[in-house]
Amino acid sequence: MGEARSLLRIYVLLVGARARAQLEYRASAxxxxxxxxxxxxxxxxxxxxxxxxxxxLGDWSVAEVALLYGIASISFGFADxxxxxxxxxxxxxxxxxxxxxxTRPLPSLFQVVASDFSLRRVGKALQGVAVLIVALTQLDIxxxxxxxxxxxxxxxxxxxxxxxxxxxxxxxxxWIVDAIEFVNAFTYGGNFLSQxxxxxxxxxxxxxxxxxxxxxxxxxxxxxxxxxxxxxxxxPEALRYVSPLVAVAVALVAHLVWxxxxxxxxxxxx
Amino acid sequence: MRIGLRLDWELARRGYRRYAAYxxxxxxxxxxxxxxxxxxxxxLLAVYDERVEVGxxxxxxxxxxxxxxxxxxxxxxxxxxxWSELALRVRSGDISTDLRRPxxxxxxxxxxxxxxxxxxxxxxxxxxxxxxxxxxxxxxPADVGRWLLFAVSVCLALAVSFAVRFLVNLGAFWLxxxxxxxxxxxxxxxxxxxxxxxxxFFPGALAEIVRTLPFAAMLQAPIDLYVGEPLGGSAALxxxxxxAWAIVLVLAGxxxxxxxxxxxxxxxx
Numbered sequence: 020m021g022e023a024r025s026l027l028r029i030y031v032l033l034v035g036a037r038a039r040a041q042l043e044y045r046a047s048a049x050x051x052x053x054x055x056x057x058x059x060x061x062x063x064x065x066x067x068x069x070x071x072x073x074x075x076l077g078d079w080s081v082a083e084v085a086l087l088y089g090i091a092s093i094s095f096g097f098a099d100x101x102x103x104x105x106x107x108x109x110x111x112x113x114x115x116x117x118x119x120x121x122t123r124p125l126p127s128l129f130q131v132v133a134s135d136f137s138l139r140r141v142g143k144a145l146q147g148v149a150v151l152i153v154a155l156t157q158l159d160i161x162x163x164x165x166x167x168x169x170x171x172x173x174x175x176x177x178x179x180x181x182x183x184x185x186x187x188x189x190x191x192x193x194w195i196v197d198a199i200e201f202v203n204a205f206t207y208g209g210n211f212l213s214q215x216x217x218x219x220x221x222x223x224x225x226x227x228x229x230x231x232x233x234x235x236x237x238x239x240x241x242x243x244x245x246x247x248x249x250x251x252x253x254x255p256e257a258l259r260y261v262s263p264l265v266a267v268a269v270a271l272v273a274h275l276v277w278x279x280x281x282x283x284x285x286x287x288x289x
Numbered sequence: 290m291r292i293g294l295r296l297d298w299e300l301a302r303r304g305y306r307r308y309a310a311y312x313x314x315x316x317x318x319x320x321x322x323x324x325x326x327x328x329x330x331x332x333l334l335a336v337y338d339e340r341v342e343v344g345x346x347x348x349x350x351x352x353x354x355x356x357x358x359x360x361x362x363x364x365x366x367x368x369x370x371x372w373s374e375l376a377l378r379v380r381s382g383d384i385s386t387d388l389r390r391p392x393x394x395x396x397x398x399x400x401x402x403x404x405x406x407x408x409x410x411x412x413x414x415x416x417x418x419x420x421x422x423x424x425x426x427x428x429x430p431a432d433v434g435r436w437l438l439f440a441v442s443v444c445l446a447l448a449v450s451f452a453v454r455f456l457v458n459l460g461a462f463w464l465x466x467x468x469x470x471x472x473x474x475x476x477x478x479x480x481x482x483x484x485x486x487x488x489x490f491f492p493g494a495l496a497e498i499v500r501t502l503p504f505a506a507m508l509q510a511p512i513d514l515y516v517g518e519p520l521g522g523s524a525a526l527x528x529x530x531x532x533a534w535a536i537v538l539v540l541a542g543x544x545x546x547x548x549x550x551x552x553x554x555x556x557x558x
Binding site: 057071076203224 | 324480
C-alpha cells in the first residue's frame, strides 16, 4: 500500500510538471484543446446526421444513443489522457528508451504510463460530458439512487476497460515493432463501436466485444441499466451489473500480459 | 522533358518502396481498416432497416460506400504518416535544402505521393474492398464504363488531396505552431470529404453544396461515380469539378510556395 501511494505521488509530480509545461504556451494549448474537441465531435456529427434520416437506430432513439456516446466518450477521453501515448510505445522500443526504463527501480508499466500527459486530450472527455448532460435532460429516466451512482461508476469502469485493453494490446510492439496500428482497431475503433447500441453489430462482432475484448461493458450494458431497457440480445440480465467486475478482470489481465511480455523482451541490443 | 519524366518515375518508385519496407505496418493497417469498415457497414445496415433509400443510395450502394471510403482513405491519405512531413521540414528549416535542389519541389513530392498511393491501393485498399465485397452484398457495377469513370476519378481525387495537403503544410511558413491549422484541416476534410458519413446523407440543400467542394472531390466523388449516383446525375460534371479543383489547388500551392520561399530568404539574411 505504501508503495502504491509513493507511485501515485511520483505520478502526480511528473504529470503536474508536464501539464504546467504545456500551459506555458497558452495559445497553443488552447488551440490544440479546441482541435481535439472538434475531432472528437466528428463522431457526434455523424450520429446527428444519421438521425436526421431515421427516427431510430436499432430501435434506439437519438437521446438513448447520445447517452451511450456520452459514457463512451468520457471514458475514452480519460483513458486516452492516461495511456494514449502508448501509440508511441514502439518508438520507445525502437530508440532504446525502454531499455533505459528497465534499468530504473520503478515498475516499467508505471514509467511508460507516466512518460507523457497531453492536456489537449481532456477535450474528448469534456465534449462527452456536454453530450451526456444534454442526453439526460432529453431522457425520461426513472431516477433511483442506483441509477444516479451507475453513471459515474460506468465512467470509472469504462476508463479502466479502455486503458487495460490499450495496455494489453500495445504489448504487441514487443514482438512486432511496426504493427501498432492494429491496436487502433480496438482503442479508437472500440470507442466508435461503444457509441452505438451493440444490437446493430453482427453476431460474431458482438461476441467478440462482449466475451473476448469486453468493450461492450463500457457503455451498452450500463446504459441498459440506467434506461431500464430490456436487452434485445436476450443475454442474462446480470450482465448490466457486472461492468465493475469486468473492469477488475481487464486490469488484472492487462497487468499479467504486460509483466509476461516484459519478461520475454530482448532489446535490439541482444 | 524525358529527364523530367525519368525523375518522376524514380521518385515514385522510392515513394512506393518507402511503404513497401514495412509489411507489418501494412498488415496492421489493413486489419484496422477492415474493422472500421465492418463498424460502418453495420451502422449503415441499421439505417437501412428503417429506410429503403437515402440520398439516392440504396442499401447495396451504402455498403459499397462503407468499404470504398475506408479503401480510398488509404489512397488519398487524408490522414497518415505523410500528412505533416512537409510542415515539419519547413519548421526545422530543412526545406531550404529541398528548395536548393534543381527539381521542382511540388512535382517531386507529387511523384513520391503517387508511388505511395499505388502501394496503398494494391496492398491496403484492394484487399480490404475485396473482403468487404465478399462478406457484404455490395454494389458491383456491371459495365466497364463505370469502372473506368471510377478509376479516373480516384486519380483526380489523389491530385486534389495532394494539392490540399501541400497547401495546408505550407501554412508552417507563417505559423509558429502549425498543428492548429493541421487539426482544423483534418476535421474539415474528414467531415466534408465523406469519410465519416456519406455526403448524400446530409440534410437537403447542404448535401448538394458540400458535394461541390474540393473535399468531396477527394473521396465522395469517386464513390458517387462507382454507385452511379453522381452529383446532378452527370459523371462529366463530377470529373470536371474534380479536375478544376485539382488545377486551381495545384496552382495555388505553387503561388503559396513562392510567397513562403520569399519569406524564408528574407529571414535567412
